[in-house]
Amino acid sequence: MNYWKLYISVFFFASTIALAAEKPKVFCGYFPEYEEVYYPIIDQKIIGDASLYPFLNCPWSTFCESPGTLTASQENFEDWRKFFGNNLSEQVLQQFIYNETADWYQKLAENNANIINGIMAKKINKSLQKPFAKYMLLAKKCEGISSNNSGGGGWYQGEENDGYDEKPELLELALKNYKAETNAFLKNRYGYQIVRLAHYLQENEAALNYFDSFLKLDKETPYIYYLALEQKSGAAYNLKKLQESAKGFLEVYTKVPSRRRSCALSLRYLDWSNPQLNDEFFAEAGFAEIESFFKSYYFNGSISREMQKLQKNNPNSPYLEVLAIRQVDRLQNRLFKNQYDGYYGYSENKEDTNSKWLQEIAKSQIANLNVQRKDFWRIVLSASYLEVNDYKNAASSVAEISKNSEMYIQAKRLSFSIDVLNLKTVDRKEIGNLFSRLKADKQLYESRPLTAFFFNSISDLYKKDGNVIVSLLGSLNYYMESSEYDWEQLETNLGNNWKLHFKNELVDDEIITKLQNFIDLPAKSEYEKLVISKIKASPQDYANELRGTWFFQRNDLDQAISYFKKIENPNVFYEKNFRPELFSGAINEYFDTPFSQQSDKIHLKYKTLFAEDIQKNDRDENYADNKLKLAETFQKLEKLAKSDPQNAADYYYMLGNAWYNMSDAGWFLNTLQYLGNNERNHVLDYDSYNEGEQKSKNSSFDIYATNYFEKSRAANGSKETKAKATFMLAKTNYCFNVERNADYKYRVIVCRDHKEYFKSLRTNYSDTNFEAQVIRECSWYRNYLSE
Known part of the structure; x- marks a missing residue:
């Protein structure tokens, strides 16, 4: 038998209060605990x-922890132990009060030989067996009752509501048993059930009268008296007798630890400004x-x-x-x-x-x-x-x-x-002194809030100074836990900021310069050594890789190559080779299909120009292309376009393809941006994204692509290649509107430069195999032709 069902005594509205102090909600379903903000x-x-x-x-919570040090069961056991007159164990009391069935109590009341001669019944004084069983039978029947003012939803106190209210009958039985009972302890127990039943029947005046008539405070077994007083206080509240209600709730609050929560909740509903x-x-x-x-x-x-x-x-x-x-x-x-x-x-x-x-x-x-x-x-x-x-x-x-x-x-x-x-600025000396104090004093650093406050405050100073990378490396994710820090754990957790995995915002001249200046600091403090050690690579390699990428994104190949060559351990950042098919073009890109299955494979015509081909199973969207070899290949194609003018259109076309394929719209998004294809919708603004997942500030690669495609059209070479370059120019300069006809069907209408390049493809290259392929594969081009 569950105690909360049998002896529940909070008046009907108090149990709903826990819903009133919910923490805020956010769209992603997560919100930190209050202690973490x-x-x-x-x-x-x-x-x-x-x-x-x-x-x-x-x-954000009703209470910081549950009021009261004792449980209701413990307090109830203390009273029942005195009733039985024996020093019964909690296990035995649990069986007697909560676990036995109504059938067992019924047979005990009827002096059933199998029961009264059993081990459990013999633990009860013979004269108490029948009165005890008689009360427990009533208590069993009362365990699922609810207030008539609970809304009838069937959830309150776990009752099963079939529409029939048995409380009037139970009240009548309780009154009858009370009058017949001579044991003072059991009379108080009956009195509690009577007050509770009257309260839940909304017979509030009767509940008050029953309490005054039937309940007696026994200092030896006071628990049930205060449960009844709480019920009486609920009834008094219903009658707007606020003084009587408040006094009762406060008395129970002070006397019964296990009822502090319910009484505190009930007190919330009092109108404290009322003159009473x-x-x-x-x-x-x-x-x-x-x-x-x-x-x-x-x-x-x-x-x-x-x-x-x-x-x-x-x-x-x-x-x-x-x-x-x-x-x-x-x-x-x-x-x-x-x-x-x-x-x-x-x-x-x-x-x-x-x-x-x-x-x-x-x-x-x-x-x-x-x-x-x-x-x-x-x-x-x-x-x-x-x-x-x-x-x-x-x-x-x-x-x-x-x-x-x-x-x-x-x-x-x-x-x-x-x-x-x-501290208001990055004061190296003072930061170093504070760090030394923290590290040397266990009473300081074992405090999670204090340790996180120190590191993240210094991190914020570096951020305000523009040193974003050092700021992130010196930040400490803070989650409230009861356990204390040790220094080794702290050093492990430092610099694990999720933003470090999204490096696009770090490819910035000022940010890289700030990092380089930090790396070059003479006589670094212990704090500075710890922070720079959180880079999961050689700090100088890390800076050179960022700087080389910054120059590459600007098509400054000489500078990019010079910085990539300075990297001592390039395998930390990228693979040995690059995917050569990124120099090929495609009419359409389906991002769930390998690019090699949809491209024109022009790169195969010039196999000797590229590094050794990578393994087939490595040719996927997550492959980290070798930026040094890639930049050198870009440079090689530039030179070939001048030294081998007969094929210049191909060379420029391949360069244009590479820049387009590495752009936000291309299949090789991750080559020059620190993103994977699963972030494609973010960078194209198709959905919302977290700060740090945005596209690079320098990712307008379609400008370079357009320049090379125009060079391809102007250079010597095959008409097929120039037709492809023309089509790719339409893609790098796309413009469209959507129209709806009378049948509510939609069609895409290209505009401005996009339309002009389609016009050029049709006018100048209609006799090419490529234009025929575009008609088959590109619905936008077919729409253009049908205008």
Whole structure:
């Protein structure tokens, strides 16, 4: 038997509250935990009362953790153990209370010989067997009931709703059994079921009367009394008797750990501004501190006002600390924002928080001789200074915390973070000093938030300075975990930023220059050595490869070749050869089909010009073409076009094909861009893409292709080749509109230069085999001819 079914006591609307604090959602279905969008340098658990941890600042969750240290089963067992009068084990109690069947209880009540002589029944005093069984039979029948105001959806408390309401009959039976029962413990149990049934039947006045008439607080077995009180409080709420409701929920909250969650949820629904719930009422009831806390916790009262009330009445109130640390956490959410969240790149918190009043409360607490935990308030004061960028006073506040204080480690970490915040530019000396402090002090680096804050803050300074690559190498993906860091783990995780896999944005003159300057730094600090070591290649090779690619993308072959030749280990970046078919052309490109199956294979006519052919099974879209050999081949074709003018049209045509095939529209997208064909839709703007997956800034290769195709048409060579060059010029200068006819059929109409090149193909090359092939294979050309 599930306890939550048998003894559930939260009133009907409380269980829905968990849905009210959901985290934001994003289109891709992922969102980080709240603790991952900032670095919680200040640990909220420095408050003095651990029982209040659930009420720390966790805005995307109902509670930070489940309130209460004991489970409902444990508290229930304690009462039943006293009823049985024997020191029964939890295993036996579990069997008696939760696991036995209704049939077993029925036979026990009927004195069935097989049951009463059994091992389990003998553990129960003979005089208690029948009364116990009689109560459990009722409890079994009540386990699936729900409130008549739950909406009838059949989900509440797990009941199976067939349209028949058996609660009136159960209430009648419970009242009958209560009157017949003489055992005080069992009478209280019946009383609970009676109050609960009346509450769920919406007989709220009766529920209150039943509680007052039938429930007695037994200090030895108080658990069921408070469960009934919670039910009574729900009924009082329904009757708008807010004082009675609030008082009951607060009493259960303070007395029964396992019911704190449900009571805290129920308290959320109170209208704390209602005149019934005035300060005088809570003070007389002995709940003044909890009133101020929940008014602030549920944002129904002025946080500063309630904190000032708490401070006046009890400056050592644990609730005052909770409200203070919640404000501090809101501050640090802005102060220590996670700039590199691992998924969405740089982010910035625009929230403005005014905590002048928090600063005044903290100062007053520190000055108050009666306050016991002054160092806690020094942490709070320091955080309030940080909000207004007063780093000097922030540092002074934590500096007053001695090494013997329980707050010392927290103070040390906050002090270190203040020094990081003080950094506004790339100060090599200061960065090196901070790095040395972090590495030398386990109490600092074992804190994940602090370590990530340091590295990503320095990373951000390099980014602002334009040194993008060093910024990425020095960044640390931050995910909130309970385990502590060790230094070896930290060094492994550093520089694993996903953007480093998308190098297109790094092919930039300024970015490469910044990297080169960093590589050339004399007498590098330990921090600088660690960061540069995160390049998964020789740093100089890495820079030379980027620089060579940058020149190649601009068709500056001499410079490109010079940098590629400087690379000592080229196998880190590309293969031994390149795919020679990229020099061939095709009327259509189908990207799910090998290019060699659809091209004109003109490269085979000039086999001796190319490097040794690659293996057939390597000829795919992911092959990393050797950029040095490719650039040298480009240069060779340029020279041949001049030294062998009879075939110049072919040479220029092949160069044009190569540039077109390496462009955004071509089959060999990955040759000069750090992308694969699966990113083709991104670079052609067919769909959205993440930052870092965009096309290269220098990828307008169709300009070079157009130039070479025009040279091919003007040079000496075969008419077939010139026809192909003309068609390829239409592709590099494409322009089209889509028209819909009366039958709602669509057709593509080419325009401007695209149309002019089609016209030239038809006018000048209609007698070629190639033009006939285009008519067969290209629907756009057929549409043009039918105009």
